[in-house]
Amino acid sequence: MRITEIFHSIQGDFSLIGLPMLFIRTNRCNLRCRWCDSTYTFSGGQEMTLDEIMENIYASSEDWVCLTGGEPLLQRESVELIERAGRVGRKVLLETGGSLSLKDYVNMNNLTIDMDVKTPSSGEQASLYRNNLDYLRRGDYIKFVVADHIDLAYALDFIRNGKMKFGVVLQPAWGTDMKWLAEKVLESHLNVRVLPQLHKLIWGEIPGV
Numbered sequence: 001m002r003i004t005e006i007f008h009s010i011q012g013d014f015s016l017i018g019l020p021m022l023f024i025r026t027n028r029c030n031l032r033c034r035w036c037d038s039t040y041t042f043s044g045g046q047e048m049t050l051d052e053i054m055e056n057i058y059a060s061s062e063d064w065v066c067l068t069g070g071e072p073l074l075q076r077e078s079v080e081l082i083e084r085a086g087r088v089g090r091k092v093l094l095e096t097g098g099s100l101s102l103k104d105y106v107n108m109n110n111l112t113i114d115m116d117v118k119t120p121s122s123g124e125q126a127s128l129y130r131n132n133l134d135y136l137r138r139g140d141y142i143k144f145v146v147a148d149h150i151d152l153a154y155a156l157d158f159i160r161n162g163k164m165k166f167g168v169v170l171q172p173a174w175g176t177d178m179k180w181l182a183e184k185v186l187e188s189h190l191n192v193r194v195l196p197q198l199h200k201l202i203w204g205e206i207p208g209v
């Protein structure tokens with residue numbers, strides 16, 4: 001499995017916001033979002049066996065592991081890693097860009113899925129693998145990163161036209177006014193959450209936190 005970094009931080013998203021987690025950031029991504037903050041995952045990294053990664057999990061004090069990227073679904077061993085983490089009592093938050101199938105992941109009950117629906121400002125709007133919307137379960141959620149009013153209109157249309165049996169988060173892109181986004185969501189009368197990227201509020205836009 002190709003890994004960019006393993007580090008301890010706190011989760012910035014949705015119902016798990018504020019929880020300490022062991023972050024496993026996989027290497028490589030099949031997308032190229034314009035505002036990507038993880039471009040350092042596009043190359044480099046190091047090969048690690050599942051046993052080596054599990055040693056980091058055994059040694060961690062956190063109940064949760066966040067498997068993020070890059071794009072974790074590009075790594076063949078991601079399913080097995082999540083299963084093995086579950087066998088030692090760890091819950092896993094899987095963060096995915098939404099372009100690859102989640103079919104092999106939805107029967108694992110130690111797993112919560114955070115799936116991006118890419119907005120127009122990303123330049124990857126067409127990348128969504130739409131069957132994933134049928135695979136997501138009640139505790140999972142989709143996330144829209146909103147940079148401007150075009151992204152907002154796209155997200156609100158998407159939400160209104162879908163049957164959302166899972167959670168929905170709107171997150172302001174870094175540098176976008178969260179108050180503006182919150183007020184627009186209130187005007188929409190939709191029951192969705194507006195959340196910041198908490199780790200960036202705390203530490204700024206640096207890798208490894």
Ligand code: SF4
Pocket residue numbers: 029030031032033035036037038039041069070071096097
């Ligand atoms: S999916 Fe994530 S890691 Fe990949 S390019 Fe987009 S923001 Fe970057």
